[in-house]
Amino acid sequence: MAADNIHEPETWARVPWSTQPSLKLKCDEVGVDFDRFIEDLRLDWSDEDIAHEFDVPVGTIMNLREHFMRFGIDSVQGQD
Numbered sequence: 001m002a003a004d005n006i007h008e009p010e011t012w013a014r015v016p017w018s019t020q021p022s023l024k025l026k027c028d029e030v031g032v033d034f035d036r037f038i039e040d041l042r043l044d045w046s047d048e049d050i051a052h053e054f055d056v057p058v059g060t061i062m063n064l065r066e067h068f069m070r071f072g073i074d075s076v077q078g079q080d
Contacts (some may be wrong), residue, residue: 022074023067030060041068 027034032054040050047065051058 010026020071021066022065023071026064026067026075030056030064032056032060032064038055041065 024034027070037050040053045053047058047061051061053060054061
């Protein structure tokens with residue numbers, strides 16, 4: 001019977017992978033122009049002003065801003 005390898009460290013793939021859709025994809029899904037949204041963030045517009053510009057609920061913009069603050073533009077995670 002073969003010995004168990006319980007003491008050997010696990011190995012992980014070294015290719016980057018993502019657990020979240022990109023911010024652009026999220027913007028596309030809710031009808032928010034990605035480039036304009038990023039520009040509005042750069043200009044420090046309020047969530048209410050951005051929501052009014054895109055005619056979407058304020059909660060939508062709040063969620064997009066939260067995604068940007070937590071994950072950035074593209075949320076690729078993994079190892080080099």
